[in-house]
Amino acid sequence: ALYLAGAGVGRLVLADDDHVDLSNLQRQIIHRQTSLGMSKTASAQQTLAQLNPDTRVELLETRLAGTEVLAQVQHCDAVVDCSDNFAIRFALNSACWQAKVPLISAAAIRMEAQVSVFDPRRANSPCYQCLYEEGRDGDLNCSENGVMAPLVGMVGSIQALECIKVLSGYGEPLVGRLLLIDALTMQLRSLTLQKNPDCTVCRD
Ligand SMILES: [Zn+2]
Known part of the structure; x- marks a missing residue:
């Protein structure tokens, strides 16, 4: 922010x-x-x-929960997910897809983090649910599991950067790619993400 x-x-x-x-x-x-x-x-x-x-x-x-999520998301140009639980992550993903609003998603725990951008305006973009199955339990949150503070800063900065790119149409955002950060060794990798043809949220 x-x-x-x-x-x-x-x-x-x-x-x-x-x-x-x-x-x-x-x-x-x-x-x-x-x-x-x-x-x-x-x-x-x-x-x-x-x-x-x-x-x-x-x-x-x-x-935010239920229909409120979509009501808020549809009045935004982009959504930056900084939440700490799967329920809201899935709800945001579904609302973003319905409202055709790009979602800048990230998670960080201990010394690891991941960032991706899901853009429903692009036909080939996977969504958050292509990556994670809904219904899985076991939230890992920072307050209970710990996270190295500057890693959260790195991830927040990357999300802000991706958000500015999405809003301005500048550069190539992390759509269809998952950026993995291993802060222990400071290695960054990016994996290609495919759309799941059976995904209940983003399939045509
Ligand atoms: Zn999907």
């Missing part, structure tokens, strides 16, 4: 139902010690306003 506001994105919609906790500050650098206990969206809005007061920041202080 910081890089997007800095780049001059005119409208950002922040969705989060959580509050700022001391344990977040190591990696969620949009928040400050002075924001402890505040809602994360309001805290982020404060920092973003200091960076670029011309970016309109809208807050959804709720855990």
